[in-house]
Amino acid sequence: MQLSDSGFFSICGHSLEYRMIGPRPDQAPTIVMLHEGLGCVGLWGDFPEKVQQATGCGVFVYSRAGYGQSSPVKLPRPLDYMHFEAREVLPKLLDAINVKQHILFGHSDGASIAAIYAGSHQDHRLGGIILMAPHFFTEDMGIAAIAEAKTAYETADLKAKLARWHKDPDNAFRGWNDAWLDPDFRKWDITEQLAYIRVPILIVQGENDQYGTVAQIEVAERECYCPVDVALLPGAKHSPQREAPEATLAAIADFTAHVLVNNGWSRAA
Template sequence: MWTSGEGMMMRAGGRWLEGKGFGPTPDKAPTIVMLHEGLGSAELWRDFPQKLADATGYGVFAYSRFGYGGSDPAPLPRPIDYMSREATEVLPEVLGAIGFRKGIFVGHSDGASIAAIYAGTVQDHRVRGLVLMAPHFFTEPMGLKSIAAAKLAYENSDLRQRLARYHVHVDNAFYGWNGAWLDPEFEKWNIEEVIAYLRVPVLAIQGVDDQYGTRAQIAALEEQSYNPVDVLMLEECRHSPFIDQPQKTLDAISDFVARLDAIEAAEAEAA
């Protein structure tokens, strides 16, 4: 269990991961598990986890995957299916380590893909809903072009220095992500098959000006899902809705959680 606002270390996938919980622990309230982007970490969610805990009354837990933040480094190069491995091999152990009982996943970018893979692959009735911010279900030329540009920025600007403030193993974090996405074999990466197996409501949030993916990602989710999918497209927003449009993102997630609570209450009353 965690102490709200204090960092912790946990063992999962054979290595140490850093995490931080906010608000009530899983034995006291449902939990929002936050899954960060390809260059994110627990700290790079900034104050959003605390705001989410305050707005919903849920506990919120954010952790840094291998290679990120203060977690142990990841073996490189990362395999093409690294997100699927994270979802099926590591995330279950993270949930066990925090005593997860029920709640939702909030994933961003790579983290959104990992959340979708878990929900579409692992039968876990504790997971009641998904919030997918800027999810990737397949590669797009414009996204790969932006990732190639990020490599140039990392090697020729102050990007490495800025990222090093948040990642102990900064080269491991950057090249683990960037190297996998720029592997020629990664152009064929596609996880659309998991969409049809999602059995919980989904809230998809994407910036209109997202530099890593187009609305085609959201369209695939809408067209292939058998479960309800709510979509929020945000103007004046790039790849990180919780940074570019924090209040609208917070309000949308809070409303989504409230509707899930209402559904659960109605089902319990009917039973």
């Protein structure tokens, strides 16, 4: 497909909104950004532009079904929804946008999806993955924070805030929150996928991340056979792109530069 600066495309029966910054995927290496569990195209703000400027790569951002202006999903979401995104939706999306060389950059749920994809697909186009505030298994403190989000959504102003960005905030919130708070989700664990990843990894995490501890980093360092670089950022919580933007961009730019050199990729096709 010929990508405009923004628009919609159809994948797996859903209309997905997107933005494209910089050179198109058939012209230069592309960083494909996968948002967090309550994120969307709009909630990235101007961060995709900053990533494009810092790396020289094209940057493709989209909202998964149920988020932003994309079409809603049927609720409740199945507990393997991140596996479905990684194994069914993402491969079709990458083909649809005609990607030639890419780096996956995922935040939170998006990081889990990127890890599952990299551990499930032998994709010669993939040069590396950037995992920001990733979760590879559930932790009690993370579940507690998600329960607090439910209270904020039902009794405070979180719903009104999300309604600014999502055309169906209930669909977006419940699709994420109900799945994570399901008792069976305690068994969710994608550690096994890590051993099958064959590209370099950058993990960016805030030292004060309320959804995950450094145990998430430690399991990746222990299980992965590929290089794992870590940027553990003081003072940052679950959104390093907002809480420590300069350090986050510096880590992304440095990692991307190494991926380009090691693969012999050029920023300009």
